[in-house]
Amino acid sequence: MFGLTTLAANKLPLGNMLFIIISFLVLMVILKKVAYGPLTKVLDERAEKISADIDGAETARQEAETLAAQRQSELAETRQKATQVVADAKASAQKQSDALLTAAADRATLINQQAQTDAEKLKEDAISTAKDDVAALSVAIASKLMQKELSLNDQQALIDAYISDLETK
Amino acid sequence: MDDPTAPFEFLGLTFDWGTILSTLLAMAIVVIVSIVLTRQLSLRPGKRQNMMEYLLDFTNGIVDGQLPKKQARQFGLYAFSLFFFIIVANEMGMLLQLQGADGVTYIKSPTANPIVTMTLAIMTLMVAHGMGVQQLGFKGYLKNMLFTPYVWMLPLNIIEQLANFLTLSLRLFGNIFAGEMLLTLVANSLAWPGHFNGFWSVLALPIEMVWQGFSLFIGGIQAYVFVILTGVFIAQLSGNE
Numbered sequence: 001m002f003g004l005t006t007l008a009a010n011k012l013p014l015g016n017m018l019f020i021i022i023s024f025l026v027l028m029v030i031l032k033k034v035a036y037g038p039l040t041k042v043l044d045e046r047a048e049k050i051s052a053d054i055d056g057a058e059t060a061r062q063e064a065e066t067l068a069a070q071r072q073s074e075l076a077e078t079r080q081k082a083t084q085v086v087a088d089a090k091a092s093a094q095k096q097s098d099a100l101l102t103a104a105a106d107r108a109t110l111i112n113q114q115a116q117t118d119a120e121k122l123k124e125d126a127i128s129t130a131k132d133d134v135a136a137l138s139v140a141i142a143s144k145l146m147q148k149e150l151s152l153n154d155q156q157a158l159i160d161a162y163i164s165d166l167e168t169k
Numbered sequence: 170m171d172d173p174t175a176p177f178e179f180l181g182l183t184f185d186w187g188t189i190l191s192t193l194l195a196m197a198i199v200v201i202v203s204i205v206l207t208r209q210l211s212l213r214p215g216k217r218q219n220m221m222e223y224l225l226d227f228t229n230g231i232v233d234g235q236l237p238k239k240q241a242r243q244f245g246l247y248a249f250s251l252f253f254f255i256i257v258a259n260e261m262g263m264l265l266q267l268q269g270a271d272g273v274t275y276i277k278s279p280t281a282n283p284i285v286t287m288t289l290a291i292m293t294l295m296v297a298h299g300m301g302v303q304q305l306g307f308k309g310y311l312k313n314m315l316f317t318p319y320v321w322m323l324p325l326n327i328i329e330q331l332a333n334f335l336t337l338s339l340r341l342f343g344n345i346f347a348g349e350m351l352l353t354l355v356a357n358s359l360a361w362p363g364h365f366n367g368f369w370s371v372l373a374l375p376i377e378m379v380w381q382g383f384s385l386f387i388g389g390i391q392a393y394v395f396v397i398l399t400g401v402f403i404a405q406l407s408g409n410e
Contacts (some may be wrong), residue, residue, distance in 0.1 A: 013184065013185055013188075013284055015180075015184035015185075016184055016185055016188045016189070016284050016285075016288070017284060017287075017288040017291070019184065019188075019189055019192070020188070020192055020279075020284075020285055020288040020289070021288060021291075021292055023192060023193065023196060024196075024250070024254065024289075024292065027196045027199060027200070027250055027254060028246060028247065028250045030200055030203075031199070031200070031203055031246070031249065031250045031253070032246050034200065034203050034204050034207060035203035035204075035206070035207045035221060035225075035249075036225070036245070036246045036249050036250075038207060038210050039207060039210065039218075039221060039222060039225050040225070040245070042210045042211070042212065042214075042218075042222075043222065043225070043226075045212060046212050049212060
């Protein structure tokens with residue numbers, strides 16, 4: 001019981017008290033430098049980081065939600081567009097095929113007409129050629145038959161008389 | 170119970186080797202533990218850093234519960250140092266007691282010495298009174314300390330301030346001193362090799378162990394109580410109970 005007896009003996013160990021106070025102050029300074037300061041800093045940093053992370057996560061979540069909604073709407077739009085494109089393609093194909101068919105039909109008609117005209121012309125040509133041939137043949141036959149030369153005018157008159165005779169028959 | 174001491178005079182002041190060495194040893198342990206446990210601090214704490222953070226959280230929790238946030242922050246270092254020092258000082262004597270050949274105990278729990286605990290109490294009360302003056306101004310501080318809640322309570326308030334000092338210091342001293350005293354008593358009277366007396370000497374081991382465990386507990390509790398009361402006094406004297 002060192003302390004109390006010295007107190008009783010009226011000999012306060014002031015030196016001890018001063019020593020303890022001063023050394024405790026020194027201890028505080030050392031602890032602040034070694035442990036309290038750095039630790040407090042780390043704790044504050046961590047608290048800050050956690051709150052920043054929470055904020056960041058919230059922002060990221062919202063961003064992701066916005067993006068997802070955007071994707072969704074874009075997807076729907078694309079789908080609609082695709083349907084539209086297919087429909088357009090179908091319509092245009094139909095139109096083209098119709099046009100082709102019409103053109104082909106037109107052309108066929110044209111060719112048909114041409115062919116008819118050509119045939120008619122050929123027929124006429126053939127008839128007129130035949131007419132001439134018949135005339136020449138008739139003359140040859142007639143001259144053979146008559147064995148005599150007719151004047152050209154008489155001949156012509158005779159032939160015309162024949163032909164008109166033929167035609168009236 | 171008059172243990173011999175090793176006093177010496179320096180600059181007209183009385184010092185005592187036992188107290189000085191014990192205090193220095195306790196402080197050295199505090200510093201070394203702090204240094205070892207706070208190497209390579211990181212945002213993701215390792216085992217060692219966790220221990221230290223737990224301790225700091227604990228003392229910060231004590232002052233946060235007593236004081237407004239700004240004051241608590243200002244006071245955190247003091248509470249941390251005080252708690253750390255007192256708990257080391259309390260438990261130190263249980264592991265280590267060195268007695269010189271001259272019969273002087275050079276190393277034991279510094280807090281088993283009333284001068285040390287009184288000094289700690291004086292220091293704490295100085296901090297508390299200083300905070301009071303800082304927070305309320307000198308006039309407000311006096312009024313808050315002496316004339317609250319009623320002027321006629323002045324004598325009670327004066328006694329209260331004295332009692333604060335005595336309870337704060339003597340509670341710590343008494344607990345630690347008694348704990349060490351009983352440890353020594355059990356060891357000396359039951360199990361000392363010179364006094365071997367069969368059954369009682371064997372019985373001494375469990376008794377000693379139980380009492381050591383209890384003292385360990387008491388040491389922690391007393392450090393906690395001391396810091397809590399420091400917070401309470403600061404809060405009282407700053408006028409925010």
